[in-house]
Amino acid sequence: MPTKPSTIHVLHPGLFTTVQDLGRCGYQRFGVSVSGAMDAWALTVGNRLLGNPDGAAGLEITLQGPELLFEQALPIAITGADLSPTSNGLAIPMWTVVGMQAGSRLQFGMRRQGARAYLTVGGGITGPMILGSLSTHVRSGLGGLSGRAVKKWDQFSVGPVIRTAARSIGRSLPEPSRPRYVTSPVVRVMLGSQTAYFTDEAIRQLTVSPYRVTTESDRMGYRLEGAELPHRASADIVSEAVCAGSLQVPSNRQPILLMADCQPTGGYAKLATMISADRSLAAQLAPGDSLSFRMVSAQKASELLRSNRAELDRLLPPRGS
Amino acid sequence: MISRMIQLSEYAVTVEFGDTIDLPTNELVLTFTGAVDQAGIPGLVEVVPTYRSATVYFDARLTDAITVMKDLRALTATTTSAPSRPPITHTIPVWYGGSAGPDLADVARQAGLTPLEAGALHASVTYRVFMLGFSPGFPYLGPVPARIATPRLPTPRRQVAAGSVGIAGTQTGIYPQASPGGWRIIGRTPVLLFSLHRPKPFLLAPGDQVRFVPIEEEVFKELSGDQA
Numbered sequence: 271m272p273t274k275p276s277t278i279h280v281l282h283p284g285l286f287t288t289v290q291d292l293g294r295c296g297y298q299r300f301g302v303s304v305s306g307a308m309d310a311w312a313l314t315v316g317n318r319l320l321g322n323p324d325g326a327a328g329l330e331i332t333l334q335g336p337e338l339l340f341e342q343a344l345p346i347a348i349t350g351a352d353l354s355p356t357s358n359g360l361a362i363p364m365w366t367v368v369g370m371q372a373g374s375r376l377q378f379g380m381r382r383q384g385a386r387a388y389l390t391v392g393g394g395i396t397g398p399m400i401l402g403s404l405s406t407h408v409r410s411g412l413g414g415l416s417g418r419a420v421k422k423w424d425q426f427s428v429g430p431v432i433r434t435a436a437r438s439i440g441r442s443l444p445e446p447s448r449p450r451y452v453t454s455p456v457v458r459v460m461l462g463s464q465t466a467y468f469t470d471e472a473i474r475q476l477t478v479s480p481y482r483v484t485t486e487s488d489r490m491g492y493r494l495e496g497a498e499l500p501h502r503a504s505a506d507i508v509s510e511a512v513c514a515g516s517l518q519v520p521s522n523r524q525p526i527l528l529m530a531d532c533q534p535t536g537g538y539a540k541l542a543t544m545i546s547a548d549r550s551l552a553a554q555l556a557p558g559d560s561l562s563f564r565m566v567s568a569q570k571a572s573e574l575l576r577s578n579r580a581e582l583d584r585l586l587p588p589r590g591s
Numbered sequence: 592m593i594s595r596m597i598q599l600s601e602y603a604v605t606v607e608f609g610d611t612i613d614l615p616t617n618e619l620v621l622t623f624t625g626a627v628d629q630a631g632i633p634g635l636v637e638v639v640p641t642y643r644s645a646t647v648y649f650d651a652r653l654t655d656a657i658t659v660m661k662d663l664r665a666l667t668a669t670t671t672s673a674p675s676r677p678p679i680t681h682t683i684p685v686w687y688g689g690s691a692g693p694d695l696a697d698v699a700r701q702a703g704l705t706p707l708e709a710g711a712l713h714a715s716v717t718y719r720v721f722m723l724g725f726s727p728g729f730p731y732l733g734p735v736p737a738r739i740a741t742p743r744l745p746t747p748r749r750q751v752a753a754g755s756v757g758i759a760g761t762q763t764g765i766y767p768q769a770s771p772g773g774w775r776i777i778g779r780t781p782v783l784l785f786s787l788h789r790p791k792p793f794l795l796a797p798g799d800q801v802r803f804v805p806i807e808e809e810v811f812k813e814l815s816g817d818q819a
Binding site for chain 2: 295296297298299300301302400401409410411412460462463507508509510511512513515516533534535543545546568571572575576579
């Protein structure tokens, strides 16, 4: 039975906090970016712990968390990066459903692991659906709170909490299944649409040299810095679709790893695509971190994605199953 | 009629019909896109047509690339360049030059024309919407008459006003929202290309045609006022 809707007040916005769900599909042909949670796996885990649908909206919290006030009692889960969450001075366990008391505050502290934490709440964060999604895409001003990041004194409405959500308090993702976010992960890639645009040296170099995440990195993409990835001739192609994970290389020979907010199309040659199963690892990086690439086949990438999802379903079955 | 099919990711396949910007290639892309829209392929999420390829996104939980590629191959076999429908032509008023078109004078000078002539030349042809991209509702139109085809600015502007009409080589386009941009801005339209406050948020679709009509600053202001 639904209980009455709940409100969360923003006392401090944090560095960059946005409302995200699993993205805005179906409008890329009109130039609309998919966006959605950078670490969709972490958001999904939070929602499943709470008994929400996978695509319920939560807050994506970047590096420095907000301070929030809960008007009513509400079950929540914090997943993804460990940014030292506390409530009224007490540490809040990660990957676990916790019952926030009416009038309690949620704060964050030091970055212990990862870069993006997800606050999911029983009933999900609600708001106006824009083209089928609540995801915030700041660049085009769509979704979330008027298409922007969270500000001081914003308020969030929470959907009706089903009674089972209250019963989920204490439920957690088993320790061994929690991801370990490192600051220099190895992510796997499959060869891309324009591999033929690159020299053999570029393909070799990609898999032996580490690449640093520069300060010109955000939800749209990471500009990486490392060994040059030379083209055979031109770096430019006639614009075509790109997706999160596409590794584009402009004429400066330094790769750009496209992330959740990427545009639907791009005009740089793509050397490779990061596999979906490793997207969480990349989503948890901040400027100054680095990553290395390993090559896998497209078939292997699909197998890894499938087993990744099967493992999640085994640990935390989706709602309704 | 197909050059190749590439797996973009575990959940996306790109069907490439060429690697140039031209009408026959784009017709193939759009006819194919229409066919995929209609085909009821299991697990289909969306199709993104561009100048010369169409990328088909699917739900990797429901299907896989090999199955989707098989279905797509069958569809490409029957894809011809016959237009799927007669194109819709949109008339878009543009205030050329002045503060609306800071690059018109440069474009005109390089073409050996007056700004007025350059604007008139830009408005003298019917353009095709080859694709949308960059930002919600941004159309890639072409081809621009060779004489005024001008490369992008060496350094993009931090802010381009909403409605700005730009040139980049033989392409012309309209910025639906204020954003950074590197195209040469020659004018501005009061028409909203993207608005959530109407049943059809996007004015243009790939395959449509656009005709620009020069208007005076006063008319622009009047029309802009109407929408406020």
